[in-house]
Amino acid sequence: MNKTSYITNRRKWLIENEPFCILCDNFVGSNGDLTHIIRQSYSIKLQMNDLNNGLSHRACHQIFDDQPKNAKYLPRINEVLKRMKSLDEKYYNRYVDRMK
Ligand SMILES: [Zn+2]
Numbered sequence: 001m002n003k004t005s006y007i008t009n010r011r012k013w014l015i016e017n018e019p020f021c022i023l024c025d026n027f028v029g030s031n032g033d034l035t036h037i038i039r040q041s042y043s044i045k046l047q048m049n050d051l052n053n054g055l056s057h058r059a060c061h062q063i064f065d066d067q068p069k070n071a072k073y074l075p076r077i078n079e080v081l082k083r084m085k086s087l088d089e090k091y092y093n094r095y096v097d098r099m100k
Contacts, residue, residue: 003048006047007034010050011032014034015030015032019055020055021055021056021057021060022037022054022079023056023057023060023061023063023064023074023075023077023080024060024076026057028056031057031058032057033055033058034055035053035054035055036052037053037083037087038084038087038088038091042088042091043091049087051083051087052083052087060074064080069098069099069100071099072099
């Protein structure tokens with residue numbers, strides 16, 4: 001499967017089965033961004049790993065990606081960090097360091 005069809009199919013599956021924001025836990029449904037826990041630019045290998053993504057609100061997604069210092073206020077950040085750590089410990093350590 002190529003990346004574009006993976007993203008389309010995965011997003012569709014999540015909207016039907018897990019329509020909640022992985023960062024704040026509120027409903028997001030078809031307004032959700034497909035959000036990667038480990039950035040796509042960091043790991044090509046993890047781009048199409050189901051554990052590495054979920055739906056989120058655009059605003060939550062931006063906090064998570066661009067404002068790690070504020071990410072501690074996202075209600076589900078601990079779950080996301082746990083997943084991040086299981087996927088790539090080096091990336092996790094770097095992210096947690098940026099949250100300080
Ligand atoms: Zn959210």
